[in-house]
Every structure is written in structure tokens, then in C-alpha cells.
Amino acid sequence: MTSSVSTRKSALPPLTPGPHRERLGLISIVACFGGLLFGYDTGVSNGAEHPMQLELGLDNLSLGVAISSLVFAAAVGALLGGQVSDAWGRRRAIILFAVLFFSGTLFVVFSPNFGLLVAGRILVGLAVGGASTVVPVYLAELAAVEIRGSITGRNELAIVIGQLAAFVMNAIIGTVLGDLDGVWRIMFSVCALPAVALFVGMLRMPESPRWLIEKGHHEQALAVLKTVRSEERAIAELAEVQRLAAEERGHHQVGVRAILTNKWLIRILLVGIGVAVAQQLTGINSIMYYGQRVLIEAGFTASAALVANIASGVFAVIGGIVALHNMDKVDRRKTFAIGLSLTTACHLLIGTASMTLPVGNALRPYVLLFLIVAFVFSMQSCLNVAVWVWLAEVFPLHMRGLGIGVAVFFGWFVNALLALFFPSLVTAVGITGAFFLFAGIGAVALLFVVTQVPETRGRSLETLEQDITSGTAYDFRKTNRVTQEAPAAPSR
Template sequence: MPSRKEAGNSATTPDLPPLTGGPHRRRLGLISTIACLGGLLFGYDTGVANGAEGPMAQQLGLNLLQLGVVISSLVFAAAVGALVCGRLSDAIGRRRTILLLAVLFFVGTVFVVASPGGPEPGTHTTAGFSILVAGRVLLGLAVGGASTVVPVYLAELAPYEIRGSITGRNELAIVSGQLAAFVVNAILASLLGGQMDGVWRLMFAVCALPAVALFIGMLRMPESPRWLVEKGRYEEAAAVLRTVRNPERADAELREVERLTAEEATQDVAGWRAIVSNKWLLRIVLVGIGVSMTQQLTGINSIMYYGTRVLEESGMSAQQAVLANIAFGVVAVIGGLIALRNMDRLDRRKTFLIGLSLTTLCHCLVGVASMVLPAGHPLRPVVILILVVAFVFSMQTFLNIAVWVWLAEIFPLHMRGLGIGISVFFGWATNGLLALYFPSLVSGVGITGSFFIFAAIGAVALLFVYTQVPETRGRSLEALEEDVTTGAIYVVAPEDVKSVH
């Protein structure tokens, strides 16, 4: 195989008029803000369990396996939601799919909050448990759908020069949602934890507010212009582009999208058929699956779901762990802000490699610290907290945002929703397995064994990224599409391109 380049140059991004300021830039900012409410909901619904799971399990009398089912049901459903909604957005549009997701977020929240307990404190009924799990499944479908559709929607609306920072706003919204969940949990637990048995219901109920805001906001937002072109709705696409670009740039981009769409139409192959009939498309889907699974196998969401449990295992009291858990959300947001600033300045591959190196180092240090500082040592919880915070900060600064941006831009238009859906399906499935078994893992092998396992996986992930993941920064979606389809994205020099073609 030819050696890899840092940024593809086989099919250069076409010369386009420069970006200019004006109302269209503000319009793009508004659209991204509204759409990112989907990311905020994603973050809140995945983060709220970290703090709510204790009071919920206590009030309903859930054992570890039942608690794992409640937590992981959202994640496994998110895998299905990612795959189904990615394909659905290719069929009915990105905007309509996001509207549907807002409804799912709201209905799922109602189910969770309204799920009845048992006749006695600390008990539950089969029907109540079923309603609770059903609500988590609905929320999971919405979370999975948001994880695929919102980044694609933003990537297709953004100009390539700032696509990383625009698309990356969704991941910042996700961690902001998780931070909001941690803060709300801490406030409610401190104020009502000893006075109200159903405090966990209030923690979940907050999710209904942004769901309503997302639905109302998206009613006034436009459809993706690239999706409109693919469906032959050129006048509508032109009208949308002219609201988020200066006129000259809008016309130039529209011509390029129309040209590539017309070329694809002559091939009469799209979706699954295109993937199985083109070895380069199949390869990029497999690489996408690997990138998505790599993100989850760092264990980041195990910390975001069960951070309080890890801190309690390190020696903190339950109340100290809930309060200290806020630190994870704070550094995730700070790291996200740094990542957004660097997203259009650093290559995606470089950020992946830096991030995996740092997270693997943090895993090793947590494992060593938990060995050197035995249970009961006064420094043990402090040191482990600092190292886990460093892990979350490294993950958010160099990996999370870059992964979602890369997934949103790497797949060709005719299979973009499907491609990211397949990739994220495997990511969520991996996440689900970790969510289901992480409490048992920590209970069985402790913090030491758990983090050494994550470190070993991180070393393998570094090799995978270095050898398989191509660069996408600084290219238009149309130029990337041509190089991905022909395999030219994997070559290092212009003279190698001829051998690929």
C-alpha cells in the first residue's frame, strides 16, 4: 500500500470565492446553536445517570444487574438509533429527522419520570421496571439519532474552512449537557436528597425543557442544502446556501455539489449497494467503525456514567463523589473549547494520535496510583481524582470533538447518513457493553485492573489510527468524496494518485 499523506491532495478542493462576514455568518451561527440542542440533550441524558443511578436504585430496589440494564438500555438503543436515523435522514432529510428526535427525547423523558415504584419503599413492580426501561430505550433511540444526524447536518451546512469548528460545536454541546446533568444532580442531591425519595425523577425531568426548545427551534431552520441537491431540489438548495454564504460563494459551492451529484447519478449505485461494490467505500466504512469503537474503548463514557462509583471505590464518600464528579464535566467543557479553537488548525490524525497517547498514559498512571496507594490511604482518592480529571481533559481536548467531526465529513453524500450510522452503531454497541459490565468490572478487578485494561486497548488503538485513518482537514466535502471513492485519500504524493486511478 502506498505510504499515507497527512492531508490528501489528489483531487484538490476547487477554487472558491473567499468567505466574508455578514448576516449569513450570523445565520449559520444561529442554525448551529439550535441544532446543537440535540447534542445538549444527548449529553444530559447520558450524564444524568451519573448521580441519579444511586437514588434510583435505592428507591426501586434495583440490584447491580438491573441497574446495568437500566443504564445500558439507553446505550444499546442508541446503537440502533444511530443506524436507523442515519439511514432515515438520507431518505426524509436531516431537518425532519431532528424534529422527530426532539419528540422522542420528550416522550422518553415522560416515560422515565412517570415509571411507578413498588408498593413499599425500596421495591419495584415488573410493570414499573418495564416502563422505566422503555423510557430509557426511547431516549437511547433519540441519543443515537442525534449522534449521527446533527453532526452531518452541521457539516453539510458549514463551509470547509470552518467545518471543524462548526461541526465540533455539537460535541461541546454534548459535554455541556453532561456538565449540566452533573450540576443539577449535585444541587438536587444536596437540597432534596435526604427529604425526597423521588429526587432522581426531578433529575431526569429537566431533559424535557431542551427537547421542547429543539422542536420549536428546528421548525424555523432550513434543510441541508447538500441533501436537497441530492434529491434534485436545486432551487431550494440555492435559497438555503444564500442564507449562509455570500452570493458568489453560494453559487460556486452549488455548482460543485451539482457536478458531483450528476456524476454519481450516472453510476446508479448508492447506499448499501455502493459500499459492497466499491472496495474503497467498504474500507472507509470499516475504518469509520474502528474510529468510533476506539473512541468508546478509551472508557470515557464509563467515567461519564459511573464516575461517582469510581470515586467511591477510590475512597470518597457518596456525597463527596457526587460533588467531585462535577470536575469531570467542567474539564470536559474547557477541553471542548480548546478543541474547537484548534479544530481548523490541527490535522485530525494528529489530534487523534496526541489524544490516544495522553489517555493511555493517564490510564497507566491511574492503575499505578491505585496499586501504590492502598485503600484507606488519605492521598488515594485525591490522586485518582486528579488523574481521572486529566484523562477526561485529554479525551475532550484531542479526541471526542475530532472523532465526531471526522465521522461527519469522511463519507460520500449518497451514503453519508448510512456510513456514519453504521460506524456509530458499532461505537454505541461497544459503549453499551461497557455500560452494562463496568460496575461488575470495577467490583471484580478494581480500579487497577480496569484502567490497565483500558491502557492496553489504547496502545492497540494508536497503531490502528497511525496505519489506517486518513486526513480530512482543509478539504471540501466534494473533494473528500472523490478521493474516498477512488482510494486516492490513502496515497502520499501526486504521482501515486495515477496508480490508484
């Protein structure tokens, strides 16, 4: 296997600098407005939820419904988004999500009651879920193997930048305009601006060349590849993708039928679901949605918690930058294992500190803030970016949209359950019980990653597809040798 992989990789001309690299960079920036919207729309509730609850007279369960409705809808959006992108194309699907982002924001901002608020959150959630599946796939299919991790990972960095922007805007708006009725509507209204930028920008971006080849549009695919590669490299990549697509058609391997008739494809789908669910069960989005509430529970006042919450956003961005730096240098499996070890340790420390430092202790809020920030940094630097990159890489082309859609559907569904019940969980068992629970789940997730997750770094999507379909990707000793032999990403 090692030699065959090396042969296929060496057949591709080296990646060279030039205008095509700048073009790929521009495409990634525009597409990542989808990630920015994902981040802002999921983070804006962390600060807006308290005044929204007071104005609309919501109890804790109704508030959980208002917050989690976006996340439940995101699960559906992830499932449908992958299939829409397989049928319509990655580019047109992202344009559709931009329209949903904008429309849902208008519903939320101008909602006179709970019902229309939830309707708006559902529209935004469909867009969030769709973007979470399609944008990483779009970037992975456009990027060269040598820089695929760092290009695809930019979307996760955009997500945490969006969340940080939401935290900062909430703090500014809450401090300056906190006495106004409907201040939470102003916080949500900011979402409309990047939605317009995404819509306008994607009108000028190309379609995924791999999707074009899958649909038989080879000349268009080559034209796109020539804008993001040297001409020699574009021709070589086109030939490789064409060869694999022809093999798939010859074996009638398409979508659901291919999955159900191949035990290795069933296995990778189940592993993908497990990775997406494990990411959510770290509890990261409980902090991103309800960080202010957790910090109030830790001992901060409401206004101080709103400002202190920015620290999580700042270190999430720093962690995302660290992750991008390492994405094409460190194996995905190793990154997952380190990340789950660190986050589980943070969970244990948060639970222990909450138990040993009683309410009223002057150190309690600051110790818990430090540990929560350490957890967020560990999550972003080792897990979040790597998980989204891995999900965008691991599924074969003929089932990529469906595979990532199903995996992310389950991830978003678990996320939604946490969003719905986390306020009640903290009320019932406090910070101590909640984070000890996350620690136990983290230990199980670590065992799962070490024993089940195949490596994806350092291989072309076509080579990886053959290894996944044949089951050789699960021979971790051989795949480790392949990634160690993979060339480093060239400098720009």
C-alpha cells in the same frame, strides 16, 4: 492530486463575513440542543443511579440494564437515524428525535416500575443515537470547508456542556432535596426543557442544502446556501455539488450498492467503525455514567463523590473549547494520535496509583481524582470532538447517513456493553484492573489510527469524496501536503 485539489479549492470564492455567518451560527446553536440533550441524558445517570437503585430495589445487574438500555437503544437509533435522515431529510429527522427525547423523559419520570423505566430509557436512547449521527452531518453539510471543523465540533461541545449541566444539577438537587423519595425523578425531568427548545427551534431552521441537491431540489438548495454564504460563493458551491451528484447518478452509485461494489468504500466503512469503537474503548463513558461510583471506589464518600464529579464535567467543557480552537488548525490524524497517547498514559497512571496507594490512604482519592480529570480533559481536547467531526466528514454524500449510522451503531454497541458490565468489572478487578485494560486497548487503537485513518481537514466534502472513492485518501504523504496547503479559517 495536490494540484487538482488546490484548483478545485481556488475555484470557490473566499468565505466572507456578513449576516450569513450569523445565520449559520444561529442554526448551529439550535441544532446543538440535540447534543445538549445527548449529554444531559447520558450524564444524568451519574448521580441519579444510586437513589434510583435504592428506591426501585435494583441489584447491580438490573441497574446495569437500566443504564445500558439507553445506550443499546442509541446503537439502534444511530443506525436507523442515518437512514431516516437520508430518506426524510436532516431537519425532519432532528425534529423527530426531539419528540422522542420528550416522550422518553416522561416515561422515565413517571415510571412506577422497572419495566416502564427501561421503556423510557429506550425511547430516549433512540433519540440520543439518532441525534449523534444526524446533527454532526447536518452541521457539516451546512458549514463552509474553511470552518467546517469548528462548526461541526460545536455539537460535541454541547454534549459535554449537557453532561456538566447534569452533574451540577444532580449535585444541587441531591444536596438540597436528597432526603425526598424519588429525587432521581427530578434529576431526569430537567431533560424535557431542551427537548422542547430543540423541537420549536428546528421548525424554523433550513434543510441541508447537500441533501436537497441529492434529492433533486436544486432551487431550494441554492436558496438555503444564500442564507449561509455570500451569493457568489453559494452559486459556486451549488455547481460543485451538482457536478458530483450528476457523476454519481451516471455511475449508479447509490447507498449499499455503491459500497459493496467499491473496495475503497468498504474500507472507509470499516475504518469508520474502527474509529467509533476506539473512541468508546478509551472508557470515557464509563466515567461519564459511573463517575460517582468510581470516586467512591477511590475513597470519597457518596456525597463528596457527587460534588467531586463536577470536576470531570468542568474539564470536559474546557477540553471541548480547546478542541474547537484547534479543529481547523491541526490535522485530524495528528489530533487522534496525540489524544490516544495522552489517554493511554492516563490509564496507566490511574492503574498504577490505584495499585500503589492502598484503600485508606489519605492521598488516594485526590490523586485518582486528579488523574481521572486529566484523562477526561485529554479525551475531550483531542479525541471526542475530532472523532465526531471526522465521522461527519469522511463518508461520500450518497452513503453519508448510512455510513455514519453503521459506524456509530458499532460505537454505541461497545459503549452499551461497557455501561452494562462496568459496575461488575470494577467490583471484580477494581480500578487498577479496569484502567490497565483500557491502556492495553488504547495502545492498539493508536497503531490503528496511525496506519489506517485518512485525513479530512482542509478539503471540501466533494473533493474528499472523490479521494475516498478512488482510494487516494490513503496516500498519507500526499494528503498531508494538501492539508498543509489548506487556507486557514477566516476571522469573523
